[in-house]
Amino acid sequence: MLKNSLKYKFVLAVCVICFICLLIVSLVSYRISYNALYSESTQKMTEAAQKNVEKMNGWLNLQAAIIKGMSDSFERSGISDHQDIVNFLQSEKELYPYFMFVYIGYPDGKLIDATWVPSSDFDCTNRPWYTGAVRKGDLYFSSPYQNVATKKMVITISKPVKRNGSFVGVFAVDIDMEYLTNLVINANIGGNCYAFLLDDHNNFIVHPNKDFQPTSKEVIKVAEDGKLGEIDRHIRDNNYNVFELKDYDGVLSKIDANGWTFGIALPKSEIVKPLNKLWLGFIISLLISLIIGIIIILFVMNNMLNPIQKLTQAVKDFANKKMDARCLVSSFDEIGELSRSFNEMADTIQDYSNTLEQEMEHRKDREQKLLEANRKLQELDKLKSELLSTVSHELRTPLTSIVGFAKITNKKLNEVIFPHTENNDIKVEKAISQVKDNIEIIVAEGDRLTSLISDVIEIAKLEAGKFEWHMDPVSLIEIIEKAILATNILFEQKGLKLRRNFEEGLPQVLGDRERLIQVVINLISNAIKFTIQGSVVCAAMRTGNEITVSVTDTGIGIAEEDFEKVFDKFRQVGDILTSKPQGTGLGLSICKLIVEHHGGKIWVESEPGKGSKFSFTIPIIKGNADVVVDEFGI
Ligand code: ADP
Numbered sequence: 086m087l088k089n090s091l092k093y094k095f096v097l098a099v100c101v102i103c104f105i106c107l108l109i110v111s112l113v114s115y116r117i118s119y120n121a122l123y124s125e126s127t128q129k130m131t132e133a134a135q136k137n138v139e140k141m142n143g144w145l146n147l148q149a150a151i152i153k154g155m156s157d158s159f160e161r162s163g164i165s166d167h168q169d170i171v172n173f174l175q176s177e178k179e180l181y182p183y184f185m186f187v188y189i190g191y192p193d194g195k196l197i198d199a200t201w202v203p204s205s206d207f208d209c210t211n212r213p214w215y216t217g218a219v220r221k222g223d224l225y226f227s228s229p230y231q232n233v234a235t236k237k238m239v240i241t242i243s244k245p246v247k248r249n250g251s252f253v254g255v256f257a258v259d260i261d262m263e264y265l266t267n268l269v270i271n272a273n274i275g276g277n278c279y280a281f282l283l284d285d286h287n288n289f290i291v292h293p294n295k296d297f298q299p300t301s302k303e304v305i306k307v308a309e310d311g312k313l314g315e316i317d318r319h320i321r322d323n324n325y326n327v328f329e330l331k332d333y334d335g336v337l338s339k340i341d342a343n344g345w346t347f348g349i350a351l352p353k354s355e356i357v358k359p360l361n362k363l364w365l366g367f368i369i370s371l372l373i374s375l376i377i378g379i380i381i382i383l384f385v386m387n388n389m390l391n392p393i394q395k396l397t398q399a400v401k402d403f404a405n406k407k408m409d410a411r412c413l414v415s416s417f418d419e420i421g422e423l424s425r426s427f428n429e430m431a432d433t434i435q436d437y438s439n440t441l442e443q444e445m446e447h448r449k450d451r452e453q454k455l456l457e458a459n460r461k462l463q464e465l466d467k468l469k470s471e472l473l474s475t476v477s478h479e480l481r482t483p484l485t486s487i488v489g490f491a492k493i494t495n496k497k498l499n500e501v502i503f504p505h506t507e508n509n510d511i512k513v514e515k516a517i518s519q520v521k522d523n524i525e526i527i528v529a530e531g532d533r534l535t536s537l538i539s540d541v542i543e544i545a546k547l548e549a550g551k552f553e554w555h556m557d558p559v560s561l562i563e564i565i566e567k568a569i570l571a572t573n574i575l576f577e578q579k580g581l582k583l584r585r586n587f588e589e590g591l592p593q594v595l596g597d598r599e600r601l602i603q604v605v606i607n608l609i610s611n612a613i614k615f616t617i618q619g620s621v622v623c624a625a626m627r628t629g630n631e632i633t634v635s636v637t638d639t640g641i642g643i644a645e646e647d648f649e650k651v652f653d654k655f656r657q658v659g660d661i662l663t664s665k666p667q668g669t670g671l672g673l674s675i676c677k678l679i680v681e682h683h684g685g686k687i688w689v690e691s692e693p694g695k696g697s698k699f700s701f702t703i704p705i706i707k708g709n710a711d712v713v714v715d716e717f718g719i
Contacts, residue, residue, distance in 0.1 A: 099382050100375070107371050114367075118360050126356050127327050127334060129274045130349045134338035137272045137280070138347045141265055145342035148242055148260055149224050151181065156244045156256040159189070163248070167197060174199035185232065185239055186259035189246065190215045209255075218243040218255045226343035229262055229290045231301040238262040238290065238299070266291050269347070276355040283307060285344035287320060320346055392420040396427060408435045474545035477538040484538065488531035495524040533669075540671040544654065547678040554682065558593040558706060559601065561632050565623050568605035575613045582620035591625060591632055594703040600679045601703070607672045608636040608699045614668070616640030619696070628702065631685065635700035642693040651689060652677045676701070 155177050164170055170189065178187045178199045188198035190209030209215050217225035227241040243257035265282065269291040272280035282291040288304040289297040297305045307317045312330060316337065319328050325339045325346070335350035392414040402410035411431060414424035503517055546552045569583060576583055605623075612621045619639025626633055643651060647658040655670040673687075680687045680701045691697035 095386055096379060096382050100379060103375060103378055107375070111364075111367060111371065115360065115364065118363065119357060122356050122360060123334070126274070126351055127336060130278070130334075130336040130351060131327070131338075133272050133274050133280075134336045134347055134349050137268050137349075138338045138340050140268055141340050141345075141347065142342045144264055144268075145226070145340065148258075149226075149342070152242045152244055152256070152258050153224065155187070155258070156246055159256060160246055160248060170197050171199060183261045183263065184258050185235065185237070185261050187257075189254050189256050191254040192252070214241040214243040214257045215255045218245050218257070219252075228284045228286060228288065228304070229299065230304075231299060232259065233301055236301070238266060262290070272347075272349055274349070274351065276351070276358065278349065278351045278355065280347065280349045283320070283346040283348065287317060287346070290345070316348065389420075392416060392424065396420065396424050399424075399427065399431075403431055403434075408438055470545050470548060473541050474549075477541045477545075481535070481538050481542070484531060484535055488528060488535060491524060491527045491531060495521075495528060498524065537669045537671070540669050540675065544671055544675055544678070547675065547682075554597045555599070556595050556597055559596045559598050560591070560593055561596075561601070561625050561634055561703065562587050562591060564596075564598065564601045565605050565625060565634065567602050568609055569623065571602070571606050572609045572613065575610060576621075579613050579616070581613060581616060581618070584620055584622045586622055586624035586626075588626040591627055592705050594632055594683070595706050596683050596703055597679075601683075604676045604679050604701065605634065605636070607676050611668075611672065611699070612636050612638035612640065612697070615697070627705075631702040631704050633700055633702045635698055637696065637698040639696040642695050642697050643689060643691040644693050645691075648689050648691070652687065 159173060162173065164173060174187045174189070174197065178184050186198055186201060188196055188201075190196045190212065192210065194208035194210050196203050196207060196209040203209075214225060214227050217227060222245055225243045227243070229238050229240045231237070232239045239259045239262055241257050241259050243255050245252055246254050246256045269280045269282045270293070279293045280291075281289060281293070281297070284290050284304075287307040289299060289307070290304075292298055292305075299305065307313050307320075309317045315328050315330055316335075319325070319337050325337045328335050328337055330350070332353055333350045334353060334356065335348055338347045339345075340347055392412075395414055396412045399410045399412035408431070411428045412424040414421050498520065503521075506513055506517060543552075565585075565587075569585075609621060609623070616638040617640070621639075622635075622637040624635045624637070643658060650656050651658055652673045654674045656674075657668065657670040677687050680703070684704050685702040687699070687701035689697055689699050
């Protein structure tokens with residue numbers, strides 16, 4: 086229920102969409118922020134590199150200018166005495182305390198220093214500062230190296246000395262590199278950023294990592310490949326710009342004074358550090374906004390769905406026959422409109438329901454009254470039948486006597502009295518003829534009345550359940566044959582043809598033989614009675630678990646509206662006024678009672694002027710349904 090709820094589906098969908106959107110936004114903003122931070126940090130590094138390189142260039146040019154000035158003043162002084170030269174050098178050194186050694190080398194290998202006295206075998210002409218200056222013919226910057234005595238990093242700046250245009254020696258100064266080292270060490274833009282200095286041979290001069298720092302014995306060269314290969318490639322390609330190592334980003338800048346390289350590097354992790362803090366803050370605010378969003382959505386959804394739930398509940402209640410269930414939504418949106426429509430519909434249905442209930446009550450009342458009336462009618466009918474039965478019984482005895490005496494009288498008149506009367510008197514003859522006719526009418530009507538009374542008594546017995554039934558397995562074909570035999574004389578009198586249509590091998594039925602013969606005789610004699618010419622067909626066939634017997638004639642037929650009526654008591658249909666019916670109107674009602682007692686049914690199919698077909702069914706004995714009997718069922 087909860088999972089299927091519209092509310093939770095909606096919330097879930099919104100959450101997923103929000104989450105995906107926020108994730109995309111986060112990733113994009115992360116990338117943008119990273120790029121911004123990256124360019125900011127490279128910008129900072131570039132600025133730091135430029136600033137420091139400017140300082141270094143300035144410092145080195147200054148030193149070079151000082152040394153050039155010293156050398157020029159030495160040239161101009163024209164001193165040549167050893168002690169004078171030492172004094173000159175000492176005075177110059179005192180002016181610049183970071184000048185560690187000030188000295189002059191001569192082509193014969195001798196060296197005069199302000200403070201230091203070299204050994205007798207010392208040859209300055211194979212020193213780089215000497216050879217470099219001679220080769221260049223101008224200022225020469227040596228590679229830095231560690232001074233053996235002071236353990237400090239120094240560089241030597243040397244310059245050839247000329248007198249009167251001829252080379253006399255090389256003027257040189259060893260300068261403490263502390264200023265440059267400090268510049269490199271302090272060139273930090275924050276965090277784990279560091280700077281380094283390379284000489285013109287790509288040797289590390291200054292580096293915060295001990296492994297790269299120069300010693301008195303060796304200097305570390307930037308490897309051409311491996312981790313730092315990128316730096317080497319940049320310098321070789323003269324590409325002094327931004328470089329990127331595996332974990333570092335950095336900037337290289339050339340010191341023009343002596344061709345050294347100043348480098349500054351920043352770990353990538355340092356770049357994203359502020360971003361990580363930002364990221365954490367972002368995730369937290371994302372979660373908070375997601376939670377707030379969910380709460381707001383739930384609130385809005387509740388507001389939206391509550392009326393729908395109310396409406397659903399009202400519809401359910403109404404469906405569960407709570408006819409007074411209504412939806413109390415007062416909003417003016419679509420849901421409110423729907424609720425009002427539902428309420429109106431429920432009102433209408435309730436009205437209909439109430440009317441229907443009242444109608445049902447009235448109908449029940451009417452039914453009750455009808456039942457009561459029916460009961461009274463049945464009572465009256467019973468009383469009538471009893472009365473009829475009693476009257477019939479009472480009438481039968483005297484009627485039998487009347488008919489009997491009438492017949493005897495008729496016989497005596499015919500045999501004894503009329504033969505002895507005068508035959509030549511017309512009046513007498515007329516009287517005799519009248520008496521004869523009257524007595525015949527008395528006998529005929531007496532017979533008809535007797536048969537009517539017998540029918541009434543029989544029907545009364547059948548209805549009262551007082552009839553004695555003799556139920557046996559019987560063959561309906563045998564019964565039909567017996568009925569045909571009994572009505573043979575009628576066929577002859579009317580000159581009608583009789584035809585049989587029996588299915589072979591019909592099983593037996595359980596029935597009262599005499600009563601069933603009575604039914605078939607009745608149907609055949611009716612068929613003969615209402616047929617002027619043509620034929621009567623007696624048929625028997627199996628229809629499912631029953632046997633259907635039918636008697637079809639080519640007589641006057643019966644109108645469809647009389648199909649049911651002919652089975653009513655004392656009912657004679659057709660034009661009774663013009664053609665006086667012969668019979669009592671009880672025959673078919675007796676047939677119906679007998680057939681229904683056997684569990685069958687009787688009906689008529691007919692077309693006025695063409696003939697009628699009376700059929701009745703009798704169920705086949707259960708378990709004996711497939712027992713085939715011979716032609717007469719014996
Ligand atoms: P009745 O003694 O008058 O024949 P029944 O109950 O046997 O009484 O028949 C009732 C009425 O049904 C008849 O009066 C007649 O109108 C009609 N009827 C019965 N059988 C036939 C038939 N085969 N053809 C036409 N009408 C018939």
